[in-house]
Amino acid sequence: MTATESPTEVRPADAPEQAPARAIPDALPLLPEDPPRVGAFWLRGRLGANAAGYLYAASDETGVDAVVAMMTEGSADDAAARDRFVTAVDDLPGEAVLAHNDSDDDDLALWVAIGPIRVADGSSAASDERLIAERRGEEVLSAVLMDRIPHLGRFRGPDFLHYWEGRRRPGLFRIWPLPWPSALRAASRWALILSLIAMAVVMALAVLLAWLLFRNAEPLEPEPVIPTPTNTSTVTVTPTTPPPAPTTGPTPTTGPSPTPGSPTSGIPTTLPSTSGSPGTGDPGDRF
Template sequence: MASPLQYGDPPRLGPFVIQARLHSMPAGFVYLGQADDGRAVSIALLTRGAALDGAARDRFVTAVRESSPRRGTVLTGPAVLESDLGEAPWAATPYLPGRPGAERYLEPVMVGGILLGEVHGPDYVPYWLTDRAPALPGAGRAPRPATETRRRVLLALGVLLALLLMGVVIAILLFRGLDETEPLRRPLPPTVFEPTPPPTPESQQPQPEPSPSPSQSTPGGTSPGLPPGEESDPGDEI
């Protein structure tokens, strides 16, 4: 079912005027166009993401070339009326309501999952799938910016050197100002260490030995001063 054109759709592709959208597929769009003689055509155009991918673009080009009429071959689909297989490839076929048209060229662009026995592997999702804008001819690459002239380059270099020199001068002035404002510090007098004399040992004087005290006489004992074995005379005690 045809739908109105949207922002970004091309108004014209080759000799065909784009009138409406017929299909919106992951790899591209199918438009309803009109030739100069009034014939209705179905035009397949890749998305910008698919057109920038070399492998996806090659699959689209291969599908278009295989549908081209060759000697000794039988066409299984509609014939290609006009095509552009450059950076933004597209192909146009006659439009027949209710029959497949140019969308058959977009189907091989997508790659499905891998079949491993009875279990399917993870589905392959192309990195360009999010770029859904139509690939417009001549708008694939952005124009290169104009190069600066030699005069402008030299002027910019001179300004840069002047700024660097100014920064160096400001840094020198700041360091000199800090040195001048800092007060001068007087050096401290040197510390003189005087050694302490060692202590002299005190002389010890010999102490006299204590004399033995006279022992008192005991009854029935000997008198002091007499040799043992001699008894004192009782008359001597008086």
Template sequence: MTATDSQTDTAAPAEPEARAEAPARSLPDALPLLPEDPPRVGDFWLRARLGANAAGYLYSASDETGRDAVVAMMAEGSSDDPAARDRFVLAVDELPPEVVLAHNDADDDDLALWVALGPVRPDDGSSAAADEQLIAERRGEDVLSAVLMDKIPPIGKVRGPDFRHYWEHRRRPGLFRIWPLPWPTALRPASWLAMILSLLTMLIIMVLAILIAWLLFRNSPEVEPEPVIPTPSNTVTVTITPTTPPPGTGSPTPGTSPSPTLTSPGRPQSPGTGSPGTPDPGDRF
């Protein structure tokens, strides 16, 4: 056996180990969700954006049991086109049944269509988990490509301007409905802490406002004159003490009572209270 054969035999057993330790495929970077993205569709909570085009969006999602999936959801413009909705449903129906984890009803005309694709195992750094994730993403891209019809080969020669759908500029996520509401299940511990601190801050501000109002008005004088409270018969009686005339003015004018009694309008006056319609200069309410 030559030295060359010895080196060949020595290197042969190491090849399977090199294959076993092959690094996993790198997954494309996911983007965080935007405020316009739905937090949940069906039983799946959306975690990040994986891709987007004029037809819709790809999301990374998981349900309450921890099952991971890739969700393909139509955009606002494509979901309003009946023909685009039919292409989405047809593309989902052509997928193997075991890879379609869930989808909404095609009869919901007011909602955007979506489908959850899998199976996707948790990301443990292995190549198998990365392969399942990539396969699910490719299937979601195929569904959205069927809506756009961008992979259909043209018939004849390409001439004239490029074809574009009339709804391609409407790229916001389609309409969705959440029931039951995601709050407070979707809140993380940090969100719970922020919500509790905000409620405590509001409570402290309310207590301070009440305390400041009490300190400002606790020594305020009473309202003068005191408010007149009518009797159950809607009659208000006010007794006025006559003033003493100054010296040299003589006695009061005959025909006037020194202690008149005033009644509410609409009731007759008592005899001797003076002529009607002539107010006493000393009347005060």
């Protein structure tokens, strides 16, 4: 081997091949709890998170990329945390703030879109712009969390903890207009259209089968009562026994009829008058 030749690396036959380095994605996927859209920016993935808020990779309808910093539901309910968020946004350079919501929306979480970010073309300038936007978003959330304030004095006692740090879900948001169907890609739109057509065909087949099964069915006995437009129904009741005939004369007595020669045949059936004249009535009543 001459001096100009370089030694060749010899690898054992049983040595395993090194796996290629795993590519780290630019952003983590969105979770179901994340908003699909904030203002005019569609969110594509998560860039970071802490107790104060989230960083999202986003872009608007025109293709302008941005980094969106949004508060959590816990920090958004704290008036002091909202003030720190607004102050941190005001401290950013004017060209760095692309959009933000109104601080008077007490029922919504505050958010800010930070940019500008050049379209990713593989150049170092585009990567630097995105990195700068991410750092600015982290500074805004750190101002809310107050984790970068230098500590004065000695560390004593328990660590400081915000009362809302346990509520780390994304804050409340409002989407208008609705994200459907502008957020769908062409493939998603075709899949949605085909699924709706399939659902309509299945429903039509179900109706056809029901009609074929019950078209020759016998009517129900008794027939169902159909209510009238006044929500009343008429039911005809057929009596099982005829009603008794009405009588106009006096009701006959039910006692046994006297027979001739019986002791009770001579008893008068009328009572003496109690309001009669002096010559009538019972002799014992005279005085």
